[in-house]
Amino acid sequence: xxxxxxxxxxxxxxxxxxxxxxxxxxxxxxxxxxxxxxxxxxxxxxxxxxxxxxxxxxxxxxxxxxxxxxxxxxxxxxxxxxxxxxxxxxxxxxxxxxxxxxxxxxxxxxxxxxxxxxxxxxxxxxxxxxxxxxxxxxxxxxxxxxxxxxxxxxxxxxxxxxxxxxxxxxxxxxxxxxxxxxxxxxxxxxxxxxxxxxxxxxxxxxxxxxxxxxxxxxxxxxxxxxxxxxxxxxxxxxxxxxxxxxxxxxxxxxxxxxxxxxxxxxxxxxxxxxxxxxxxxxxxxxxxxxxxxxxxxxxxxxxxxxxxxxxxxxxxxxxxxxxxxxxxxxxxxxxxxxxxxxxxxxxxxxxxxxxxxxxxxxxxxxxxxxxxxxxxxxxxxxxxxxxxxxxxxxxxxxxxxx
Amino acid sequence: xxxxxxxxxxxxxxxxxxxxxxxxxxxxxxxxxxxxxxxxxxxxxxxxxxxxxxxxxxxxxxxxxxxxxxxxxxxxxxxxxxxxxxxxxxxxxxxxxxxxxxxxxxxxxxxxxxxxxxxxxxxxxxxxxxxxxxxxxxxxxxxxxxxxxxxxxxxxxxxxxxxxxxxxxxxxxxxxxxxxxxxxxxxxxxxxxxxxxxxxxxxxxxxxxxxxxxxxxxxxxxxxxxxxxxxxxxxxxxxxxxxxxxxxxxxxxxxxxxxxxxxxxxxxxxxxxxxxxxxxxxxxxxxxxxxxxxxxxxxxxxxxxxxxxxxxxxxxxxxxxxxxxxxxxxxxxxxxxxxxxxxxxxxxxxxxxxxxxxxxxxxxxxxxxxxxxxxxxxxxxxxxxxxxxxxxxxxxxxxxxx
DNA sequence: CCCACTTTTTTAGATGACTTTATAAAGCGC
DNA sequence: GCGCTTTATAAAGTCATCTAAAAAAGTGGG
Numbered sequence: 001x002x003x004x005x006x007x008x009x010x011x012x013x014x015x016x017x018x019x020x021x022x023x024x025x026x027x028x029x030x031x032x033x034x035x036x037x038x039x040x041x042x043x044x045x046x047x048x049x050x051x052x053x054x055x056x057x058x059x060x061x062x063x064x065x066x067x068x069x070x071x072x073x074x075x076x077x078x079x080x081x082x083x084x085x086x087x088x089x090x091x092x093x094x095x096x097x098x099x100x101x102x103x104x105x106x107x108x109x110x111x112x113x114x115x116x117x118x119x120x121x122x123x124x125x126x127x128x129x130x131x132x133x134x135x136x137x138x139x140x141x142x143x144x145x146x147x148x149x150x151x152x153x154x155x156x157x158x159x160x161x162x163x164x165x166x167x168x169x170x171x172x173x174x175x176x177x178x179x180x181x182x183x184x185x186x187x188x189x190x191x192x193x194x195x196x197x198x199x200x201x202x203x204x205x206x207x208x209x210x211x212x213x214x215x216x217x218x219x220x221x222x223x224x225x226x227x228x229x230x231x232x233x234x235x236x237x238x239x240x241x242x243x244x245x246x247x248x249x250x251x252x253x254x255x256x257x258x259x260x261x262x263x264x265x266x267x268x269x270x271x272x273x274x275x276x277x278x279x280x281x282x283x284x285x286x287x288x289x290x291x292x293x294x295x296x297x298x299x300x301x302x303x304x305x306x307x308x309x310x311x312x313x314x315x316x317x318x319x320x321x322x323x324x325x326x327x328x329x330x331x332x333x334x335x336x337x338x339x340x341x342x343x344x345x346x347x348x349x350x351x352x353x354x355x356x357x358x359x360x361x362x363x364x365x366x367x368x369x370x371x372x373x374x375x376x377x378x379x380x381x382x383x384x385x386x387x388x389x390x391x392x393x394x395x396x397x398x399x400x401x402x
Numbered sequence: 403x404x405x406x407x408x409x410x411x412x413x414x415x416x417x418x419x420x421x422x423x424x425x426x427x428x429x430x431x432x433x434x435x436x437x438x439x440x441x442x443x444x445x446x447x448x449x450x451x452x453x454x455x456x457x458x459x460x461x462x463x464x465x466x467x468x469x470x471x472x473x474x475x476x477x478x479x480x481x482x483x484x485x486x487x488x489x490x491x492x493x494x495x496x497x498x499x500x501x502x503x504x505x506x507x508x509x510x511x512x513x514x515x516x517x518x519x520x521x522x523x524x525x526x527x528x529x530x531x532x533x534x535x536x537x538x539x540x541x542x543x544x545x546x547x548x549x550x551x552x553x554x555x556x557x558x559x560x561x562x563x564x565x566x567x568x569x570x571x572x573x574x575x576x577x578x579x580x581x582x583x584x585x586x587x588x589x590x591x592x593x594x595x596x597x598x599x600x601x602x603x604x605x606x607x608x609x610x611x612x613x614x615x616x617x618x619x620x621x622x623x624x625x626x627x628x629x630x631x632x633x634x635x636x637x638x639x640x641x642x643x644x645x646x647x648x649x650x651x652x653x654x655x656x657x658x659x660x661x662x663x664x665x666x667x668x669x670x671x672x673x674x675x676x677x678x679x680x681x682x683x684x685x686x687x688x689x690x691x692x693x694x695x696x697x698x699x700x701x702x703x704x705x706x707x708x709x710x711x712x713x714x715x716x717x718x719x720x721x722x723x724x725x726x727x728x729x730x731x732x733x734x735x736x737x738x739x740x741x742x743x744x745x746x747x748x749x750x751x752x753x754x755x756x757x758x759x760x761x762x763x764x765x766x767x768x769x770x771x772x773x774x775x776x777x778x779x780x781x782x783x784x785x786x787x788x789x790x791x792x793x794x795x796x797x798x799x800x801x802x803x804x
Numbered sequence: 805c806c807c808a809c810t811t812t813t814t815t816a817g818a819t820g821a822c823t824t825t826a827t828a829a830a831g832c833g834c
Numbered sequence: 835g836c837g838c839t840t841t842a843t844a845a846a847g848t849c850a851t852c853t854a855a856a857a858a859a860g861t862g863g864g
Contacts, residue, residue, distance in 0.1 A: 441823065443822090443825095468831080
C-alpha cells in the first residue's frame with residue numbers, strides 16, 4: 001500500500017550535474033547553471049562537492065569573452081569504475097567501464113552450465129576479481145556491479161524470470177548473492193533496458209526526450225528512456241516488443257514480432273527452403289545460421305536478402321507501434337543481431353518509421369545504430385550501476401509545458 | 403536547450419496529500435504519513451495548511467484503538483470548483499466538478515460552427531459564466547478551466563492541431579485567449595489524456611501503477627498514467643492507438659486500428675452490405691448509425707453483433723500491444739462509443755488482453771468501463787485543471803525497487 | 805603600469821520543506 | 835486517579851536551494 005518515499009529533496013542534483021558534465025563534455029559552471037535551471041551560486045557548491053569527491057576536475061579555461069574566463073570542468077575518467085555482467089544463454093560477457101561510460105576492459109566467457117547456484121555465483125565473482133586485477137583497478141574505486149539478463153526479469157527481487165533458455169539461473173536470488181559475495185552494490189535489470197541506458201550514457205541519445213533502444217540477440221526486446229530516466233510500468237517489464245502484433249498470415253491468424261522478426265524466426269523461415277539451406281551450407285546453432293545469412297546478403301545473395309528484409313519490415317512495424325505509443329524522438333538498434341546485420345535493418349526501419357510515424361509533422365525520429373552494438377547490454381549494465389550509485393534519478397525533469 | 407526547472411522541493415507534497423485525502427476517503431494524519439513516507443510531524447503541518455486554506459476539514463474520530471483516537475480528514479467538497487470543456491465536432495460539452503471530482507453541473511451545447519475565432523471564444527466564455535451563475539457558484543472558487551479536444555493537439559502552445567473535422571478551431575491560440583477572457587488558469591490537452599485523469603480522480607484506477615484509458619468517440623485514442631501522473635512522450639502525443647497495426651487484410655496489406663476498429667470503421671463495414679443496411683434502416687451520421695447497430699446487437703441481431711465483435715477484437719489487439727509496451731495493470735474504457743456498446747467491447751477486450759498479455763504471470767490487468775462514460779473527457783478536463791492547480795505533479799513517485 | 809569594466813565564481817545569510825526529539829493531548833483499563 | 839498507548843503538535847536542526855553582495859580574474863584604454 002505504501003507508495004514509497006516521496007523524497008523530493010534527496011541530492012538528485014549532484015547526480016544530475018555529474019551527468020551533464022559527463023555528457024556535455026568540458027563545460028563551465030555558468031553553462032551548467034543555465035542547463036539545469038539552478039543558480040550560479042548553487043552550482044558553485046554542487047561542483048565543489050563533486051571536486052572534493054574526486055569525481056570531476058578542472059580542465060583549463062574557456063576562451064576569453066571580455067570578463068573573467070570560465071573554468072571548464074570534466075569528469076575524472078578514472079576516478080570510479082563499474083562492472084557490467086551480461087548473462088546470456090551460452091556465454092557471459094563482462095565489461096569494466098570508467099566514469100565516462102567507456103569500456104576499459106571486456107571479457108567473454110562461456111556460461112557456467114548447469115552447476116548449482118552457489119558454484120555459479122562463486123565462479124562469477126571470481127571472474128570479476130580477476131578482471132579487475134588484470135586491469136590493475138583498485139576495487140575501492142568500483143562503485144558496483146550491474147547484472148542483466150534477457151527476457152522478463154524480476155527487477156524487484158533481482159532474479160531471472162522467464163522461461164528462456166537459461167534454466168540454470170532461474171529462481172536464484174542473483175542480485176543478493178552477488179552483493180553478499182562482493183560487498184558491492186548490485187543492480188539487476190533486463191538487457192534491453194540496460195542497452196538503452198548504455199546508449200544514453202554513450203551520448204547516442206543527446207537531445208532526445210523520448211528514446212528507445214531496440215535490442216535483438218536471439219530474441220527481441222526494447223528499453224525506453226524518458227528524459228534519460230528508465231521508463232518502468234507496473235513491473236519493469238515494459239516494451240515487450242516481441243509480443244506486438246505486426247500483421248496476419250494468409251489464414252488471418254495474427255502474427256506477433258517474435259514469430260516473424262527475430263533471428264530465430266529468420267532461420268526458421270530459411271529452413272522451409274531446404275534447397276537454399278543446402279546451397280548456403282547453413283549449419284550450426286540459430287545464431288550461426290543467422291550470421292551466415294547476413295553474410296550471404298552482404299555478398300548480394302537474393303534469398304538471404306529477402307529473408308532479412310522481410311524480418312526488418314516486420315520489426316519496423318513493431319517499432320512503429322512503439323514509436324506511436326511512446327511518442328519517441330530517438331531510436332537506436334543494439335545487440336548481436338544488429339552487429340551482424342545492422343545496416344539492412346537500419347535502412348528499413350528508418351524509412352518505414354519515419355514514413356508512418358503519426359507525429360512526424362511535429363518532430364522526426366532519429367534512428368541509428370548503437371555506438372556499441374555487440375556489448376551494448378553489458379556496457380548498459382555497468383552504466384546502470386554508475387547511474388544508480390552516482391546519479392540516481394527516479395523521476396523525469398520537465399513538465400508538459402516545456 | 404535548457405531542460406526546465408529541476409524544482410525538486412516545490413510544495414509538491416501539499417498537493418499529494420490533498421490527492422490522497424480525496425482518493426482514500428476519510429483518513430487520519432497517521433495513515434497519510436504512512437502512505438506518503440513523510441513523518442507524522444510533517445504531516446501535521448501540511449494538514450494544517452490545507453485546513454487553513456479551507457480545502458479539507460476534520461470529520462469526526464476514527465474508532466478507538468487503545469490510544470488517542472485519530473481525527474479523520476476529508477476534502478471540503480464544495481471548497482473549490484473547476485470547469486471542463488470538451489470540444490467536439492458537432493457539440494461542446496461543459497461540466498463543473500467539485501473538489502472530489504464529482505460533476506455538479508453539465509451542459510451539452512451545439513458547436514459554434516464556422517464563426518470567426520474571437521466570437522467563438524466570446525460565446526464559450528459567456529456560456530461558462532452562465533453555467534456558474536445557474537449553479538450559484540461563486541467564480542472566486544473556480545480554480546480554472548480545462549479544455550480538451552480530440553486527436554493530436556499542441557499542448558505546449560494550447561491549440562488544436564490535427565486535420566480533424568474541426569477546422570473552425572485550428573490555428574487559434576485557444577488556451578491563451580480563454581485565459582485572457584476569463585482571467586482564470588486554463589489548461590489544454592487531448593481528450594483521451596483527460597479521460598484517463600478523470601478516471602484516476604474518480605477512483606477507478608485505485609492501486610494501479612500503470613493505467614490506460616481507451617477513449618473512443620468517432621475516433622480512437624488513449625491516455626496513459628504512471629503512478630497517477632500523465633505520461634507524455636516527446637510532444638504529448640502519446641498512445642496513438644489508432645495507428646497501431648492490428649493485422650493484415652487478405653492481400654497482406656497491414657491494417658491499423660483506425661481502419662477497422664473505431665465507429666467510423668464499423669459503419670463503413672456495414673455499408674458493404676446494402677441489404678443489411680436497408681433491413682436495419684441505418685441512416686443519419688456515422689455515430690447515429692453506430693448507435694443503431696449497437697442497439698440491434700443488444701436485441702440479438704447477428705449481423706450487428708458480428709460487426710461489433712470484429713471491431714472489438716481488433717481494438718483488443720491494439721490494446722494488448724499497448725498493455726505489453728507500457729506494462730499496464732489497469733485499463734478503463736471511456737467515451738461515447740463505449741457508452742453505447744461498452745459491454746460487448748469490455749467482454750472481448752478483457753478476455754483477449756488477459757489471455758495474451760505478456761506479464762500476466764506476474765500481475766493481471768483490471769479492465770473496466772469508466773465510471774463516467776459519456777462525459778469522461780469533459781470531467782477529465784476539469785480534473786486536469788484541479789490537478790494542475792492544486793496537486794501539481796510533474797514526476798512519478800516510486801522507483802524500480804518498490 | 806594602473807584603472808575601469810565585464811564576466812565568473814565564491815561567500816554569507818535567509819527560506820522552506822523536511823527531519824529528529826521531545827512534549828502535550830486524549831482515550832482505555834485497572 | 836494513574837499508568838499505558840496512541841495521536842498530534844512544538845522546537846530545534848539539517849539540507850538544498852535562493853538572493854544579495856563581494857571577490858577574483860581576465861581585457862582594453864589611458
